[in-house]
Amino acid sequence: MRAVRSSLHDEVAERLRTLIFDGELAPGSFIDEPALCASLAISRTPLREALKVLAAEGLVRHEPRRGSFVNQVTAQDLDQIFPMLALLEGRAAFEAAQQASDAELQALQELHARLQRHARARRITDYYAANVAIHEAIIALADNPWLAMVIGDLRKLAKLARLQQLQAPGRLEQSCAEHLALFAALQARDAPAAQAAMHEHLVRQREALREVARSQANRIAP
Template identity: 55%
Template sequence: MAVAGQPLHDTVAIQVRDLIFAGTLAAGELLDEKALCDQLSVSRTPLREALKLLVSEGLLRHEPRRGCFVETVTERDLDDIFPVIALLEGRAAYEATKKLSSADRAVLDVMHEQLTHYAEAGDIAAYYRMNHQIHEAFITLADNRWLAQAIADLRRILRLARLHQLRAPGRLQASLQEHLDIYAVMLTGDADAAEQTMRNHLLQQRKALLRITPLSMSRIAL
């Protein structure tokens, strides 16, 4: 459904992006434009404009005379990306710590309580969603649009990989403890320590992915 004031191809891009993130469109899959037009109830023109946008984001790969394929990300890509996003999100934690207010703390307290609840219940999907919201909250608090954009670009690639890493043995509880540690440090006002703790958290995600044999032996859908 189109959003008022939003170009149709942007709406279509959101829908196709969701299909990629959900795994409905698998890594390496050739997109069937006619089937997508039927599924999304749109003509080829807005669909093709949407696909161009997703190619520019790195989610799709266009091959002349063949069409668009869902892009894949390799182990080498992950090795290159995780240290970079660790630096960026570490900086976000640093800036967020400097700007944390009592009102912000009240909201974050509740979010971390919910995160703990989902971890204890073993609800990986709900944990992942709250995990994402907490990271987004820190980035919003940092209030640095250039930092936010750089992180968003890399997160598109890591989105599914982060969900998979929570399935590594013991990773869910370890991730929870890392989050609680980050927040505890932020509450002390020590921005430098918050930055380093966040960096360590992101690097631990990469290590967790390496412990998942099926994932480490294959490619990951963006």
């Protein structure tokens, strides 16, 4: 019985993550537990267990006597998160360059070919999906579960910002070039170069997000 309950609240937690990342549960919004229970056809127990999981991940917060809310990520949060991501994903790239097999690098090459096709066609959504798949593949190739766990938590928090760095002028082409430089270092099994390329890639992501945020603020300002 315990395994069944655990499986259910894990499923509910994943459903809530999807609602949050898709914007159906907006940053700062109140989480209406009775409405969610009705829409997901579940009882309060698995929902509350799922909310505890998301609170531990930093995606939601619980306020006594008020309930649960979707967390909001500020510019200051991103300024603190991205340097850590750059260091940690840089380390993942370093370890991936040392450990990846030829077959694994071939699979990664196919992902980069897909990335290039989407960049040339300016298919932003498809490019973003391929970009995420590449990051996840490199983290997996590092074969370091502790590193993967911390990176995964930080990436979830960064995703809360719901800002699309590829909207910045010239960022799509720049991002693709950064990925190709990173892959060249991985192919050469040059661990320090792979680490440096991944670090630079994430630093530039943060810079692009700042540019997008400034652009959005300027559009809103009277």
